[in-house]
Amino acid sequence: MPSSVYFIPAAADEGPEVLSRKTRDIYLKTGLNDELGKRDFVALKIHFGEKHNTGYIKPAWLKSLIGEVRTRTPLAFLSDSNTLYIGQRSNSVEHIRLAWSHGFTPDAVDVPVIIADGLIGRDAREGKGEHGRIAAPKIASAFLHSDALICLSHATGHVQTGLGGALKNMGMGCASRAGKLDQHSVSHPRVTPKACRNCGLCSDYCPAGAIVQAEGHVRIDDAACLGCGECLVVCKFGAIKLRWDEDARRIQEKVAEYAHYVQAHFKGKTAFLNFLIKITKDCDCMAKDDPRIVPDIGLLASRDPVAVDAATAALVVGRAKGKDIWRAGYDIDWSAQLRHGERIGLGSMTYDLIELPG
Ligand code: SF4
Ligand code: SF4
CATH class of the missing domain: 3.30.70.20 (Alpha-Beta Plaits)
Structure with a gap:
């Protein structure tokens, strides 16, 4: 059965108020807000953007969505985990300062920023993997102490997975540093x-x-x-x-298995919003002002992370007049993450695209 994926056309130059309204509207369509309990911890998983990066999701676009979540529970927070590589996001102090410098301040977003795996990336819990590639997923604890997850993903290319969307944001982004290492370790x-x-x-x-x-x-x-x-x-x-596309396939399958573990923890209380705005060749870990690879397209939302990424990939290829610009970036078959995600029951690559008025 196809999953529902909602779509609103949108572009950065419409300004923060319009984007904030559209982000709220598409989030409400997923129905997750009605399911939030009044003391639920809600993790808004995001990437705050590396220093000097300009493509990250802007805090002003999230204002109305956060307002809706806060009508249901006061316990929402914006979150990411520390990075494997050394940079401005490899410990919580610098990570939070970077988030502030990109505008994610309490005044602007009305929720705190909490780095999910603690001061130096060691606050994690280990689970049991069930799908072959990952034996023991290691997840940043704040995510596993939360009741619901809203996964806010900037759609980009990626040096190791070809496409970075909801699966990457949830699978790699919710992993602790050891979990990230787990996923990267075959790819030399x-x-x-x-x-x-x-x-x-x-x-x-x-x-x-x-x-x-x-x-x-x-x-x-x-x-x-x-x-x-x-x-x-x-x-x-x-x-x-x-070295090999095989490496890229394996890392994507690990990402999908991590994503599946996180998704299972939330027992369905998840929603996925992909921002197809300033889509870049590289992800937001890159400390640079990467140019757009296609004009802005809009926002997608779904309860199914595989479907929302499949729709993201197809819309971008469509906007590039049929050219697979994901593959053009790093010659990686990016669809491996979706195929494995579907195989292990994370979601469906078949979806109905439901366009909402802009
Ligand atoms: S040219 Fe490239 S591979 Fe060689 S040392 Fe410089 S950065 Fe490293
Ligand atoms: S991929 Fe390996 S060699 Fe390259 S920067 Fe990372 S750890 Fe070093």
């Missing part, structure tokens, strides 16, 4: 010696000290590499590449 990139200029930048960024000097170029020590993907992005000469 390779240096092409001929293309390497031996500038050393990748080794400055590598959180694991896994980039070592070879003759006239660097190489990656597989035993030390965490598979975080930082070096793929920082090399300006295209000398570092993902």
